[in-house]
Amino acid sequence: MNSPFLPVDDEALQRLGDRSDRNALAAVAAAMSLPTTETEQWRYSPIGELALDGLQPATEPTGIEPPVSVIAGGAARATIIDGFLISAEVADGWQAKGVSIAIATDRLVDLSPSLDTTSDDVIESSIFDAMHSAFSPGAIVITVPEGVAVDEPIIVRNHHAGVGVASFPHLIVEAGEASSVVVIEIQTSVAGKALSVPVVELKAGKAANLRYVAVQEHDTDHWQIGRQLSNIDGQATLNTDVAAFGARYARIRTDSRLAGRGSTAKMSAGYYGDGDQIHDFRVFQHHDARDTRSDLLFKGAQDARSGSIYTGMIHIHEDGAGSNAFQTNRNVKLSDDAWAWSVPNLEIENNEVHCSHASTVSPVDGDQQFYLQARGVPPVVADRLIVAGFYREVIDRMPMQVRDEVRRLVDEKLDRRDGER
Amino acid sequence: MTTSELVISGLRASVGSTEILKGIDLTIRSGEVHAIMGPNGSGKSTLSHVVMGKPGYEVTAGSVTLNGVEILGLPTWQRAQAGLFLAMQYPTEVPGVSLSDVLSVAYQAGERSADELDDVLKAEAERIGFDHDLLRRSLNVDMSGGEKKRNETLQLGVLKPKIAILDELDSGLDVDALRQVSRRVEAATEEDGLGVLVITHYSRLLNELRADRIHVLAQGRIVDSGGPEMAEALESSGYAAYGGDAEAVPAAAADPFADPFA
Numbered sequence A: 001m002n003s004p005f006l007p008v009d010d011e012a013l014q015r016l017g018d019r020s021d022r023n024a025l026a027a028v029a030a031a032m033s034l035p036t037t038e039t040e041q042w043r044y045s046p047i048g049e050l051a052l053d054g055l056q057p058a059t060e061p062t063g064i065e066p067p068v069s070v071i072a073g074g075a076a077r078a079t080i081i082d083g084f085l086i087s088a089e090v091a092d093g094w095q096a097k098g099v100s101i102a103i104a105t106d107r108l109v110d111l112s113p114s115l116d117t118t119s120d121d122v123i124e125s126s127i128f129d130a131m132h133s134a135f136s137p138g139a140i141v142i143t144v145p146e147g148v149a150v151d152e153p154i155i156v157r158n159h160h161a162g163v164g165v166a167s168f169p170h171l172i173v174e175a176g177e178a179s180s181v182v183v184i185e186i187q188t189s190v191a192g193k194a195l196s197v198p199v200v201e202l203k204a205g206k207a208a209n210l211r212y213v214a215v216q217e218h219d220t221d222h223w224q225i226g227r228q229l230s231n232i233d234g235q236a237t238l239n240t241d242v243a244a245f246g247a248r249y250a251r252i253r254t255d256s257r258l259a260g261r262g263s264t265a266k267m268s269a270g271y272y273g274d275g276d277q278i279h280d281f282r283v284f285q286h287h288d289a290r291d292t293r294s295d296l297l298f299k300g301a302q303d304a305r306s307g308s309i310y311t312g313m314i315h316i317h318e319d320g321a322g323s324n325a326f327q328t329n330r331n332v333k334l335s336d337d338a339w340a341w342s343v344p345n346l347e348i349e350n351n352e353v354h355c356s357h358a359s360t361v362s363p364v365d366g367d368q369q370f371y372l373q374a375r376g377v378p379p380v381v382a383d384r385l386i387v388a389g390f391y392r393e394v395i396d397r398m399p400m401q402v403r404d405e406v407r408r409l410v411d412e413k414l415d416r417r418d419g420e421r
Numbered sequence B: 001m002t003t004s005e006l007v008i009s010g011l012r013a014s015v016g017s018t019e020i021l022k023g024i025d026l027t028i029r030s031g032e033v034h035a036i037m038g039p040n041g042s043g044k045s046t047l048s049h050v051v052m053g054k055p056g057y058e059v060t061a062g063s064v065t066l067n068g069v070e071i072l073g074l075p076t077w078q079r080a081q082a083g084l085f086l087a088m089q090y091p092t093e094v095p096g097v098s099l100s101d102v103l104s105v106a107y108q109a110g111e112r113s114a115d116e117l118d119d120v121l122k123a124e125a126e127r128i129g130f131d132h133d134l135l136r137r138s139l140n141v142d143m144s145g146g147e148k149k150r151n152e153t154l155q156l157g158v159l160k161p162k163i164a165i166l167d168e169l170d171s172g173l174d175v176d177a178l179r180q181v182s183r184r185v186e187a188a189t190e191e192d193g194l195g196v197l198v199i200t201h202y203s204r205l206l207n208e209l210r211a212d213r214i215h216v217l218a219q220g221r222i223v224d225s226g227g228p229e230m231a232e233a234l235e236s237s238g239y240a241a242y243g244g245d246a247e248a249v250p251a252a253a254a255d256p257f258a259d260p261f262a
Helices: A009-014 A022-031 A092-097 A122-135 A367-373 A379-393 A400-420 B046-052 B076-082 B097-108 B117-128 B144-161 B175-191 B202-209 B229-237 B250-254
Strands: A076-081 A084-090 A100-104 A139-144 A154-161 A165-167 A170-175 A180-189 A194-196 A197-206 A209-217 A222-232 A239-246 A247-256 A264-273 A278-287 A293-302 A307-316 A324-333 A339-347 A352-365 B005-015 B018-027 B034-036 B060-068 B084-087 B094-099 B162-165 B195-200 B211-218 B223-224
Touching: A022 A122, A076 A139, A084 A092, A084 A100, A100 B162, A122 A222, A139 A154, A139 A180, A165 A222, A170 A180, A170 A209, A170 A278, A180 A194, A180 A400, A197 A209, A197 A239, A209 A400, A222 A239, A222 A264, A239 A247, A239 A400, A247 A264, A247 A293, A264 A278, A264 A307, A264 A379, A278 A293, A278 A324, A293 A307, A293 A339, A293 A379, A307 A324, A307 A352, A324 A339, A324 A379, A339 A352, A367 A379, A367 B076, A367 B094, A379 A400, A379 B094, A379 B097, B005 B046, B018 B046, B018 B060, B018 B223, B034 B046, B034 B175, B034 B202, B034 B229, B046 B060, B046 B076, B046 B117, B046 B162, B046 B195, B076 B084, B076 B097, B084 B144, B084 B223, B094 B097, B097 B117, B097 B144, B117 B144, B144 B175, B162 B175, B175 B195, B175 B202, B195 B202, B211 B229, B223 B229
Parallel strands: A076 A154, A139 A170, A154 A180, A165 A194, A170 A197, A180 A209, A194 A222, A197 A222, A209 A239, A222 A247, A239 A264, A247 A278, A264 A293, A278 A307, A293 A324, A307 A339, A324 A352, B034 B195, B034 B211, B084 B162, B162 B195
Antiparallel strands: A076 A084, A100 A139, B005 B018, B005 B060, B211 B223
């Protein structure tokens, strides 16, 4: 069969692995159209520039090593190339306690919400969900059993190696009841046009403490259209951090579901675009249960002709009494041609809640510049300090192990900025 | 100790089409303390901003020289490196940037070794009763009014300028803090030959920090100058004699940086 989006034949599907439903799912994808900027969900995006017909779905790579990971050690390490699990290693001690990394070919992205035609979401992500289900080589499942507290991070090295290739990585983290774990994913890619459609599912069991960090360092021709789906049980805490510095266009749609009473979601992001980059975040904080708490802080800078989009929605379900929900999005525009859209929303179906939202888009503060310059700091250095300082709040929310790397990425952007001034 | 001299002559400056400084002449030398007093909207803060090069003002006439070098054409940071310091009336919050970050890059930009900066910072903090923990905290963020003014004074102590302009340093300070800060500034005049221009609305600060000369600024001009005894006279009689508080507000409205609460 031929998809109008990806030139896929049966043989290519066969090579993806032994799953009988791929053809049917590929047909579902083929019957769908790409979204357009006419729809609210993609309004500010460059989706019209995406040309799927030049892309091949990734096949299992051989003999490719990802660039060396900046973070050494860890309780376990997984290497993913083009969506395929290349290696997985769990330190003996943790293996004995039941920590595992495994492949599950039967764990498809749940298409049911996407195929619900009454939902607005159907337009938003259905084609990418359908392609993911058809072409993903299988989910990589990290499991931490009940009661196990993993005191070193689990490192996931996710590299996209194929130019002209679309990859469909699928990562699932399951933190059992009263367990705790930190998962750090470093995303990179080779130079050249490519697409990755990653799906990350985070499941925090009762009273678990799960933390997931994604450091996105894709090549500036790379497109990323991803989803992060999380489910947080009673009394559990999920921390998610995203550091987005790479890609031509990187979109993450996040659905954080506070499913159990007393659960907490803390979400942070630091993003920095230059050149023609666009960083796009659609974040849903779903408060489905009582006494839940979510706290979102996203901060980004836009230089040159780059742009960012933040669309946030706090949704308090009618059963969400006693919920506290906060969303803050701050942007600093470093050039006249840069742009940022920030659209926070609230949808509240229960009155016994406490919600707040704040959003700003502004240039570097003139009073701050003057204050530092009046101490003898040259303007270029003053701006560096101010921009680096702007990120400190989100970097301080990230785990120790990634802070240096994120600071380095900020410095790298600032170096480029200074070089061009 | 070399002697320094800040000479302001015939300085006129505007914001938009409104002239705020209408010809200021003032000379401050090493070791001297001058006070500029005046009603709200008389142009006190504007003078400090124009001398330091804050954007938003247009200098239409006059000159400001430091040791004979014209500084009006220099960017702010070079004025600071040349030895000018401005303690601000409302120190700006700079999230994520600590005092030691700023001072170490200021040292580097001035080609001064920052090796002993930490020790200097601690010693200065000690001297004015500034909590050590605040040294690592974001500049002026979550600091009380008094902490912010101590912070300004601490920076003065570390940067060791030749001439310092202290804009309403007394606002937000309690009596003890006012005394500590004043002692530190006075010590700098003696130890380092610092020349000081104090800008204040009230004579309270001048009870602690003795001024050699007092100048009254009204409607953009220095209308009277005298010895320290003038402070007390102004305290009792106010600025009415200088056409200050009684006048219609235009000057106050024209200065976007005037203190709306003073």
